[in-house]
Amino acid sequence: MSSISRLPRIGVLANEDSWYFRDLQRAAAGLAEVERLDFGALRSQIGGSECIDAGVKISGQFDAVIVRTMPPGSLEQVVFRMDALAALQRQGVLVVNPPRSMEMAIDKYLTLSILAEAGFRVPETHVCQTWQEAMQSYEMLGPSVVVKPIFGGEGRGIMRVESADLAHRVFKTLQQLGQVIYLQKFISHPGYDLRVLVLENQMWGMRRSSQDDWRTNLSHGATATPEPIPPEIADQARRAVEALGLVIAGLDFLPDGEGGWYLLEANAVPGWKGLSAACDVDIAAELIRFVVGRI
Template sequence: MKIGILTRNENSWCSAQLKEAILRRGLQPICFSFPRIMARVGFKPEASLEDINILRDIGAIIVRPIGRGSLEEIIFRMDLLHRLQRLGLYILNPPSAIERSVDKYYTLALLEEAGLPVPRTAVTENAESALKAFHELGGDVVLKPIFGSRGVGSTRISDPNVAERIFRALEFQHQVMYLQEFIEHGNYDLRIFVLGGQVLAAMRRFSPNSWKTNISLGATPIPYKPTVEIEELAIKAAEVLGCEVAGVDILESSRGPLIIELNSQPGWRGLQTVTSFNIADEIIKYVIGRVVR
């Protein structure tokens, strides 16, 4: 059986780990990016990579970060994943889970509706309301790109003049303003890696010089064994978003744990350094279990 890895960069660390894990199982990895796919309607095959018929020749697809693109490209990519799923291909994560998780507003709204704890967050298209929310949120906020990741583009704002200046500029550029109360966390947070409704691995992340604790920005992974409460939170959050695999980010605040986002295509390079087993092997074992039944 061939297992597809949908990735921009097949030499990235995680994709390479997956390839090796697939080979260790005696299966064949195929790495490809969206632009290589040809989709057809009204004639066959429905989707192909050069002479590979995706639905016939590939047993499962693991989606790694789908990458930047124009709105048209992103919508086409999601439509394509949905179609492949409708036609019976197993995709990790399910396309609907990817859509929900990529949008921080969508994610937090669903989590709150499911009764899970999230920080107070305000989202608006207009600068006036954003400024009002800035004060409602205590005058100390994190402004995040609604579709962002890896901490890129998030800014902490605690000066009302700076806030107003930034909000007006963002409104002018038709950007959506996603504002969240700043949570004191001592430069630590939790990353819980959920797979198939269970916690596979977890770490604390510590960033000595920044409130952003993304590993990609230089934070250090620290071994961490989650409490039952944290495990249940992360598992429930993944379930609410329909993620079979998820990297759940949690801040430990003075009023208890707060979920800030779910990553539907989480990396695990940092996590692997504090984990005793091979994470890619577990992901592949899971995928095979889902396909071969």
Template sequence: MDPRTQLPRIGILANEDSWYFQDLQCAASGKAHVERLEFSALQSRIGVVESISTDALLSENFDAVIVRTMPPGSLEQVVFRMDALAGLERQGVLVINPPKSMELAIDKYLSLSKLSSAGFRVPQTHVCQTWQDAMVAFEEMGPSVVVKPIFGGEGRGIMRVEDADLAHRVFKTLQQMGQIIYLQKFVPHPGYDLRVMVLGDTMWGMRRTSADSWRTNLSRGAHATPETVPAEVAEVALAAVKTLDLAIAGLDFLPDGEGGWYLLEANAVPGWKGLSAACDVDIASKLMDYVVAKIAER
């Protein structure tokens, strides 16, 4: 008998050249058999029994699926992918993160609305569909706002707008492209923010510092250092993850300059390359242990 069949079987939805898949593959040694899956290969056949597959039936070949990428796609593609993952859950496959939770977290408007309703402190935000409404919000929230895509990460598509003429052009262009206009009041900060990685009940903190940009994404050259998570931030981070029902998440906190913090957003497919290096912790191994333990509990 192939000894791998005695180990949990874990599929990882990841890009072909994914550093994260390679990291998880190394972390799985002796713990689980892992295989890379393609989001574009997800398919479903509905009849007597629904079958969801890539190259093979997932429910018959995997105990768990870890979502390690969220590739861009049309609304139909994104909805189908989440529906297919929900189908896997119904068939007994553990999905990390749960698809309903991912749907919530990847939609900046929906997740921020839910977090705000739950009492978390978030930046003043306005979401609308016309450039005229956006201009009214800009005048009320200015003189500086941050415009973001509702879907997206790593700082892609984010723009700071401080000029009314530029705001008019940006908002009108977004409307012509059929985009939702999502703007937040710019929160001045001392050149850094705090990324908190939460896995179950465990967390790690990383300060992201940028000397020459208000954006602190590591992919844009920010510097990462380990940071002890303040008690009040840790409490908010755990509560926010529970509110969104996430198993693993990256939460971004911004200091308000007065000793408090804003919760900017929660990432349901968080990267950990920079955090692992900064905090000297093997996040992939921690995640693999977590998933294997969850499989055993079943």
């Protein structure tokens, strides 16, 4: 974009009560004007040059947009939101993360498919559309599997299934709801995983530990401590972000108990509240500096 004398104007697609929006607003003081935008208010007007707004005009008025939430919606709503962000990108607005990368990363199946094809070690995963096929997969992957929604984060909607009877009920219910059935072989682990947050050429690591839950999400009560990133994991993190085309990402690595690691998933809208506290780093300030430097 052309040089500007005013402060850069950055829109943040975030929930009304978002801690992350407030953190970015704090970090941007004196560097940029930061305003909250609502995904649900996104709209487009086409007839000549396309104009996109979200209660306030974005096209031609904002220099960058940071995506800080990905609210649930119908397939049409999700597709339109990504299309609108892509249109803003074509207009010269910096979008973080890039829309095409967001499309890949919010889809667990597509993400895992790309990572597996690129040679990363991922959990054995089956994706089915009928409960009968899912039961066949359960027989192959069981007796303990993890069932996940293809879209979702922070551990929402994830459950562990450890019996054929429960699997039968869960898979039938998911099919009746029109859901794709996504199940992974449960990987025994020592009660922790490694979250690596990557922002362009920087990365930070934290260990997420849980004594009472097989899930290590902080939202489910896990604790966070700073953790050195092993060189092989740092290399994998860089390659994974590059494969998905992400600028900022949270990557979850799970130890196999034998010195190796699985790459579980990549989060294109990563939280940093716990990591900032654990690692004593101002991630919001780092992100604002990055965005302002790219405008």
